[in-house]
Amino acid sequence: MKTLQHITIVLLLLIQSVSFAQENKLDIIKQKFDPLLKEQNKGIAILIKKDNQIKTLSLGNFNLNENHVFNIGSATKTFTAILFLQELEKGHLKLTDSIGTYLSPITNVDGKLTIEALLTHESGLDEIIGKNLQEIFYAKKYSLYNEYLLNQVEKNNPKMIGKFDYCNTNYFILGKIIEKVTDQSYFDLLRERIIIPLKMNNTYPYVHKNLPNLATPFHEGKDVTAYLDYRYFANIAYAAGSIASTLTDMELFYRSLFETETLLKKETVKLMLTSGNETYGYGIFKEQYNGKKYYEHGGNNIGYSFRNTYNLETKNLFLSFTNSHRMPLGKSLKNDLLSYLNNEDIEGFNAVSISDFKEITGKYLLKEANLIFEITQEKDKLFLIVEAQGVKSELTQKNETTLIDTVVGATLTKIEGSTDSLAFSQNGFTTTIDKIKAKN
Numbered sequence: 001m002k003t004l005q006h007i008t009i010v011l012l013l014l015i016q017s018v019s020f021a022q023e024n025k026l027d028i029i030k031q032k033f034d035p036l037l038k039e040q041n042k043g044i045a046i047l048i049k050k051d052n053q054i055k056t057l058s059l060g061n062f063n064l065n066e067n068h069v070f071n072i073g074s075a076t077k078t079f080t081a082i083l084f085l086q087e088l089e090k091g092h093l094k095l096t097d098s099i100g101t102y103l104s105p106i107t108n109v110d111g112k113l114t115i116e117a118l119l120t121h122e123s124g125l126d127e128i129i130g131k132n133l134q135e136i137f138y139a140k141k142y143s144l145y146n147e148y149l150l151n152q153v154e155k156n157n158p159k160m161i162g163k164f165d166y167c168n169t170n171y172f173i174l175g176k177i178i179e180k181v182t183d184q185s186y187f188d189l190l191r192e193r194i195i196i197p198l199k200m201n202n203t204y205p206y207v208h209k210n211l212p213n214l215a216t217p218f219h220e221g222k223d224v225t226a227y228l229d230y231r232y233f234a235n236i237a238y239a240a241g242s243i244a245s246t247l248t249d250m251e252l253f254y255r256s257l258f259e260t261e262t263l264l265k266k267e268t269v270k271l272m273l274t275s276g277n278e279t280y281g282y283g284i285f286k287e288q289y290n291g292k293k294y295y296e297h298g299g300n301n302i303g304y305s306f307r308n309t310y311n312l313e314t315k316n317l318f319l320s321f322t323n324s325h326r327m328p329l330g331k332s333l334k335n336d337l338l339s340y341l342n343n344e345d346i347e348g349f350n351a352v353s354i355s356d357f358k359e360i361t362g363k364y365l366l367k368e369a370n371l372i373f374e375i376t377q378e379k380d381k382l383f384l385i386v387e388a389q390g391v392k393s394e395l396t397q398k399n400e401t402t403l404i405d406t407v408v409g410a411t412l413t414k415i416e417g418s419t420d421s422l423a424f425s426q427n428g429f430t431t432t433i434d435k436i437k438a439k440n
Helices: 002-039 073-090 115-119 133-139 142-146 168-182 186-195 230-241 247-259 266-274 330-341 354-360
Strands: 043-050 053-060 285-289 292-296 299-301 304-310 317-322 362-366 371-378 381-386 391-397 402-405 411-414 421-426 429-435
Touching (some): 002 043, 043 330, 073 168, 073 266, 073 299, 115 168, 133 230, 168 230, 247 304, 247 317, 304 330
Antiparallel strands (some): 292 304, 299 304, 362 371, 362 429, 402 411, 421 429
């Protein structure tokens, strides 16, 4: 009996020890990101489901949490894809059906393109939503919201038909098609088919400024609540990015999609994840981390950014949102949250030794993207600036020759014997960037 009691005590101590270690890792994440986020006046809310236990974390400013309402942006596309797959299950449509089957001819849109080509972003269509997003958001002109957006589609790129090329136009058109198929509005379908059945009580088909517990949106450091207009989200973002939700509700959504048959049959979910191309299925991105498969679909809009990742095998996930257009320190935070889910160590940020890297400051050209990078020093810190993309991120030091960008996860490594070039690496892509020399 004593031996059995001894074993029980040891097991309890072991469980407590593991639990404490996991909590300690979350503390490390908070200690690591809080100072930088507060300095940037940014905030992030995080929800993690690991081993069927849910934990939450609030980083930086604004005290954002799992119950704040925010725009999920392009994660709306997963909802749109589900509506089509539900109709597929009912036999009301085929994914090989053409656009022309349901819609009147649209200028510069090939009526022979299929629903599947739109679902997987393989249509080669021109982008209509992302072009003038900021201009439309701030304009608040009634005429802009009511103009038929599809009239603005320019000629497509025929070389991209059958190839993945992410484009919001695909899902804007899908919204119009699903309304034709069902003879219901897209927003009513969201409510009846997904929001109400899942009891997502704090989820809404589109954003409007009077939503309870709405996180205050910021853009370029300014509170833009006054510019929120439901017509922007309902008429422009629409089936590509309209939905408002909370992290709590979104955890329920992904759990219902991947772990139950409330929304779709298991074989349909499998079709959703395995179809398409290496990058994208039906309304979902396919990712890998250390050989493990993950499924995700984040979203960015003016005032909000959302990220999520789900592992089918472990049923673990993380969700995060911020109340600004870009996820601050996004790549570094994602890597650490994946490390947490996979019981890996979390490394802290290392301050840059200015004396070791001062000579690399200046402007560089990434020829492959015709993009100019600038490395600047501000007091005792180095920053990477990509003006064309509105990116300014603090650099941290990996070792005596390599710096890491905290936003997009790029690494910059000094090349021995050269002061005019750096080795650049991001997401498996590696090249050399050359310093742009000032003209005499």
